[in-house]
Amino acid sequence: MMTHKFSIVTDKLTKRFGDFTAVDAISFKVEEGEIFGFLGANGAGKTTAMRMLTGLSLPSSGKAVVAGYDVGTDTEQVKKSIGYMSQKFSLYQDLTVGENIEFYGGIYGLHGRQLRGEADAMLMRLNLTDERRTLVNALPLGWKQKLAFSIAIIHKPKIVFLDEPTGGVDPVTRRQFWTMIYEAAESGLTIFVTTHYMDEAEYCNRIAIMVDARIEAMGQPAALKKQFDTHSMDDVFYRLARKAARTEM
Amino acid sequence: MTQFKAFIKKEFYHIMRDRKTLLVLIGMPIVQIILFGFALTNEVKNTVLCVADLAKDDMSQALVAEVNASKYFDVKYTIDNVEEADRMLRSGKARMVLVIPKGISYDLRHGHVATLQLITDGTNPNMATTINTYLTSIVRDFRTHHFGKLELPMTIVTIPRMLYNPQLKGEYTFVPGVIAMVLMIICVLMTSVSIVKEKELGNMEMLLVSPTHPLVVILSKAVPYFILSLLLVTIILLMSRFVLHIPIRGNIFLLYGVSGLFIIAALALGLVISTFTNSQQVAMLISLMGMMLPTIMFGGFMFPIENMPLPMQVISNIVPAKWFYYAINDIMIKGLGIEAVLREILILAGFAILFIFISLRKFNLRLA
């Protein structure tokens, strides 16, 4: 298996809590530089799967290799090679933009001139140089999210995990956010993203849909629509998720 | 009325289902009573005593034996000259030196004034006073026992007599103290936190947008805690009566009446706090720091208010717990009637009315 070409490789990745199987032997590969969408109804096992891939939770059985490291054994290495951002992942609202960058940069081992250079470049890119001393609290939501994304990749990880990054944001800001994601993917960053918005699923190169702890469908959005003989991704998802026996636990 | 009942039912569900909090609420007074009663008692036992018996006659030896026999003193050392007394105290070997002068038997038998000298380690003044009093009372008993009541003018020596609590038992003063503290925690802290919780979780929004008058929402919070408070008062009283054997001298109904009044004042204070904040954390901080601390400091049961500087004494007057403590002390320990605690009752009622007034004024029919 040529793991170097793939950012994520999972093989029968499973997580059990007692009698309950939250993730049931899922296997998939994500290529480098790919935007991979991870979809599923509430309770389908998305979050648990993501936790295993980010090294927050150990698999019960099966295997996952992220950025070349086994999540079961090289957890620390995995954590160093990935970035993570969620809707809830919050920048500290009572710190300034600059202080947030310094803090998170520091966590990932950046310091001194390197950290300053990285911070300056980021602020420039985001057009936030004038807001360096502004409290994050006072920024519009869209800016916060862009800043959060940039901070999540400040240590130049191979992969970034985005957990419903655009919830509740207006459509314009959502588009701007996706433009950033495209940009990052162009430069070779692998994007692993979960979302509730089906139109966003279409922005992904490939998507996987989880139903009842298993991956029920996987492929390019266009191919999936063809497979289910429909024009909307919504419909694909709806048909798959409706079969779920345990959406409501 | 059905709405009110529904609210109270719901409130009891909340209280009963939060097992951990309930356990703490009931366990706390029990643990406090036991701790205060057995471990942290202010009472002094087995104080190490050094005797300088310069008389060395039958009378002096009988006195020393009597002192040693009491549970308060343990005669561990004997010295022969007074100069050594200083060394005994300084080294911490003994807390008190009893000097029995020569010729004490003669003096006593002939009706002269006999003088005993007590040299006490004064580093802990409270304790020094206490053991002085103990020893003095033993000496008095000794004399009475051997010579009967002395009525000769030259032998009259004033000895302080401890009223109501002749053995100076520490337990007596803290039981009303524990009651005051527990009631403050339940009524102020629990009430304010549980109201603010409704706001924080967004339930208040839905309740406000219902035909129920918002006051019903708030008042229904008070009822379960009122009942819980009375239950805990009962537990504390039962514990002190049957575990610590402290008699309840006064009228039990008066005791409950005053407790009820204090509970109402404290509940109203909890309501006032809840109208000022929207976060459980803040409510808890205000209740703990703003209310509990003054209660402990100025309640009168931990630190005697009479010994405080004047400004502190003045401040203590605005602490409801102080008046409650005075009243309960008068009723429970001294066995006094309603006439004696009328002032305290009026003050507590004043507090209750004031807090209810403020909370009604501050209460908002809307969210903001």
Add this chain to the structure above:
Amino acid sequence: MISVNQISKAYGAKKEIPALTSVDFEVSKGELFGLIGPDGSGKTTLFRILTTLILADSGTAAVAGFDVEKDMFKIRNIVGYMPGRFSLYQDLSVRENLEFYATIFNTTIEKNYHLIKDIYVQIEPFANRRAGALSGGMKQKLALCCALIHKPEVLFLDEPTTGVDVVSRKEFWEMLKRLKSEGITILVSTPYMDEAELCDRIALIDKGRILEVATPAALVNTMDSPVWAISTGKVYAAMQLLSSFEGIGEVYPFGESLHAVVDAGFKDTAGLKLRLQKAGIADAEVAIISPTIEDVFMHKMKQAPHA
């Protein structure tokens, strides 16, 4: 049934943070009216004003003919409200929650059971489960039952589908349609543009201002510039390229393709395709499409005066 006239509201010590600015609209009896806008656009503030929870700084509003300020208690008797923040007691069971809300609204579960029956049968198997242990979709259903139990004349639903998956969202909207057929007026807010099409009429709201009020069909006709869809595998490159072309306004990804808002006079789709192909986007396809509500929203947002 609901009328809002020039409502404004600002927060902060000096009223320096505007939440709503001169909001105006009417909702007729039995209408399913959608308030569509992103987080922070003022939806919740508006709901709180209409449910008498807060007072507006200026302007008037009435629900079922009752003034939101003067007739506060009358309104509270006839409306149902489901706040955005989940409002059930986590430590009470499903049944206890429902009974509690029925009682405080002076009714019983049995009396209006027909209203909630369709929804309640789905959660009934969990009647004895604590509300805190329910999944997101189930919680929403229970909350809706609680808001409905007294058969309100007007139902206010503040973002009932946020954070709920597609399946539950679909079911939720079916329920709303049934309630509408019972004659209940419904004001619902959502950040999901695709849900807008399910409403009778919608108001687009952004930064505290109403951008447009119309039926979903009429709304898309208010778009003054044509929208073209460009599909390609090289999304990012095509986007960069299109933005640099003259006559093309905003370009943004939309579902499987890119949408471009073009100048009104611009007609030559084939020409654009050719230009894209010459620039290396070999698989480019260009088509004129009818704009969606989301297109309209974005367009109006950009045009709107910024406060």
